[in-house]
Amino acid sequence: MKLVIKNLTKTYKNGVKAIDNLSIEIGTGMFGLLGPNGAGKSSLMRTIATLQSPDSGSITFGDINVLEDNMSLRKILGYLPQSFGVYPKMSAEDLLDYFATLKGVSNKEERKTIVREVLEITNLYDVRRKHVAGYSGGMKQRFGIAQLLLNNPKLIIVDEPTAGLDPAERHKFLNVLREVGSNCTIIFSTHIVEDVKELCNEMAVLNGGKILKHTTPQKATKELDGTIWTKVIDKENLEENMKLYNVLSRNFNPDNTLNIRVHALEKPSEEFIASEPQLDDVYFIALKQDEPALV
Numbered sequence: 001m002k003l004v005i006k007n008l009t010k011t012y013k014n015g016v017k018a019i020d021n022l023s024i025e026i027g028t029g030m031f032g033l034l035g036p037n038g039a040g041k042s043s044l045m046r047t048i049a050t051l052q053s054p055d056s057g058s059i060t061f062g063d064i065n066v067l068e069d070n071m072s073l074r075k076i077l078g079y080l081p082q083s084f085g086v087y088p089k090m091s092a093e094d095l096l097d098y099f100a101t102l103k104g105v106s107n108k109e110e111r112k113t114i115v116r117e118v119l120e121i122t123n124l125y126d127v128r129r130k131h132v133a134g135y136s137g138g139m140k141q142r143f144g145i146a147q148l149l150l151n152n153p154k155l156i157i158v159d160e161p162t163a164g165l166d167p168a169e170r171h172k173f174l175n176v177l178r179e180v181g182s183n184c185t186i187i188f189s190t191h192i193v194e195d196v197k198e199l200c201n202e203m204a205v206l207n208g209g210k211i212l213k214h215t216t217p218q219k220a221t222k223e224l225d226g227t228i229w230t231k232v233i234d235k236e237n238l239e240e241n242m243k244l245y246n247v248l249s250r251n252f253n254p255d256n257t258l259n260i261r262v263h264a265l266e267k268p269s270e271e272f273i274a275s276e277p278q279l280d281d282v283y284f285i286a287l288k289q290d291e292p293a294l295v
């Protein structure tokens with residue numbers, strides 16, 4: 001099923017336009033929504049999840065007119081907000097059983113089956129009797145996925161789920177999403193480029209409430225072939241290099257020198273070395289092109 005968003009605009013009461021005439025189509029699979037803090041990711045996700053109304057525009061998912069028929073969407077929606085709040089002192093198994101009851105699974109045996117299934121998918125079966133309140137950050141996020149899977153959703157929205165997870169937990173979490181994502185639409189927001197690279201078959205860069213680029217990770221990096229260059233510089237020379245070249249990013253080396261990455265159609269000068277394009281480059285180029293020109 002396809003999610004189709006047309007001319008969506010959302011302005012908050014304080015006057016901030018968080019979504020600005022945004023249009024996009026998202027098909028089945030893992031879709032990564034990449035953007036810096038304040039880009040409008042959560043605003044877009046909350047609007048799709050029917051938790052807030054836009055000023056104007058339309059959203060459809062398959063045959064469902066999302067803005068006019070909230071309930072039909074909610075039945076097939078799984079949503080994991082940025083922070084899920086405080087968990088009661090209940091075991092994961094009991095809490096999921098309770099959530100399943102709330103979601104309308106009234107038959108006890110049916111609940112038992114679905115709860116076991118979602119615990120297994122999220123790798124929490126062995127710790128099902130532990131209190132969710134005592135889970136690690138990564139386990140809590142996987143529990144978040146377990147709860148949203150209870151109604152077998154066709155559209156899953158997860159808002160920055162890897163923020164604050166250590167590398168091992170992040171890896172486990174992404175594996176769970178990968179497994180879940182094969183036959184539904186998952187929209188996954190993040191400011192970690194690596195998440196999108198590892199997980200998503202499609203992606204968009206969002207900033208200022210607008211889609212700056214909609215592409216696939218493979219296509220986007222291929223487009224940059226032959227245009228990314230690196231050079232080692234002394235940190236004192238950064239400003240000068242920033243003036244001369246289109247510097248996308250810089251990293252410190254152990255000897256306190258800097259490695260700069262530059263975008264240019266031709267080799268900018270002799271000292272530069274050609275470099276393989278990375279998804280980070282795609283992200284920084286999209287954001288830079290959106291910057292107002294410096295006067």
Ligand SMILES: Nc1ncnc2c1ncn2[C@@H]1O[C@H](COP(=O)(O)OP(=O)(O)OP(=O)(O)O)[C@@H](O)[C@H]1O
Nearest residue numbers: 012014016018035036037038039040041042043044
């Ligand atoms: N309830 C609200 N009332 C007023 N302004 C808001 C509200 N929610 C978000 N904003 C503003 O809207 C803009 C977009 O915020 P949003 O949270 O959607 O961005 P985001 O990309 O999810 O950022 P983050 O990664 O920091 O969560 C920001 O300028 C933010 O301050």
